[in-house]
Amino acid sequence: MTVVQPEPSVASVPNPAPKVAIVHEWLDTVAGSERVVQQLLLLFPQAELFAVVDFLPPGERGMLQGRKVTTTFIQRLPFARKRFRNYIGLMPLAVEQLDLSGFDLVISSNHAVAKGVITGPDQLHISYVHSPLRYAWDMQAQYLRQTGLDRGPKGLFARWLLHRLRNWDVRSAAGVDVFVANSSYIQRRIRKVYRRDALVIYPPVDVARFQPKDGPRDSFVVVSRLVPYKRVDLVIQAFRLMPQHKLVVVGDGPEWDAVSALAQGAANIVLRGKLPREELLRQMQSARACVFAAEEDFGIATVEAQACGTPVIAFGRGGALD
Structure with a gap:
């Protein structure tokens, strides 16, 4: 008589937690996009955190929950602490140098370049988009006017740089498997710029903490x-x-x-x-x-x-x- 051992059930096979990487643009203050990152870190306590630069003040580092942040070469460039945004032209190159090859799931928190990280065919890349690169697309004219870059040699260089950023921004969108938008407005912008559909998930708001209070409103x-x-x-x-x-x-x-x-x-x-x-x-x-x-x-x-x-x-x- 031949005895056939039953196959182990799926439930009985231990399923190791996936290796997760969370990529954010830059950490210098805690605003809306950083609150989204904070919630992502709570959802994925095993996640490692990456950013172009990390200059978050000591008093605000609690959102990182003790994590070390892996940064790019821009962190070490001259005057980066105060003027890292001036290196926007180098950020596509910088974010592409982050080595994420050992992760199963990559979540990018994107309003500039984070979605441009390089992933492989067996990795899932989800990009939570706060906005496509604002000043490179439909807000370019407003940005150039407000910063005084709508004329002269500096303005010409800025237009050339934004043109290069637009080309890279569209190309890098092909590396994203799933787009998530923070509003229906950004959902429409993703469709317009990248020709991709996106799921809308609103950002976290602590409405339990923000409660009405009696008193004068002056x-x-x-x-x-x-x-x-x-x-x-x-x-x-x-x-x-x-x-x-x-x-x-x-x-x-x-x-x-x-x-x-x-x-x-x-x-x-x-x-x-x-x-x-x-x-x-x-x-x-x-x-x-x-x-x-x-x-x-x-x-x-x-x-x-x-x-x-x-x-x-x-x-x-x-x-x-x-």
Whole structure:
């Protein structure tokens, strides 16, 4: 008599956790895209983290949950700590040098170059897109105007560089297996730029923490990174014409000096810089309204404001409509 041993069931065979790599553009502050990365790290506690550069301040490194960040050669270039964005032309090359060959799953958190990492046929690459490279595509003209690069030799070089970035951006999209967009607006931009479909998964918002609170509401508030496309300058210009209304600007970034100069002499405009989360919460809870002038990808701050019972005055395009 021949005895045939039964095949082991699938459930009885141990399935090792996949090796996961999470790739983010740059780490210098904790804003909306970094909060997405934080949640990805919680979802995949075994994941390793990669970035073009890592200059995250000590007080904000808790989001990394003790992880070491593998960076690129741009981390060591001159003046990179303060001016790493000036190396945008080298970032496609830099991100392609990250060795991800030992990972089963690669998740890129992309608003510039992260999706350009090189993966193989047996690796799954999912790209969570906060935006296709903003200043290289439909926002190019606005970016060049706001940075003074719409004329002269520097402007000519900027246009040539953005042309090169567009070509690389489209080519690198072919290496992504699954696109995820943070809003229906970005879903449409992905379709327009890359001719690819994308699943919409909204970014994380801690609505349980941002709760309404009784009390006076005496000012308007802007909560934003100070970068050109956020149009904080436009909001300040508007409130200079309305001295009877107080505006509080919360946030910092490369445009701090320009925004400060614009607000100078306006007694109704207060620049608070970047605030701790508890103080930001109190500021939102006490605001008459949150003002949002950007054509934004999604806009986490607007949802946080609404969770506080604070109305939002937003530009009626982009992710704010979501």
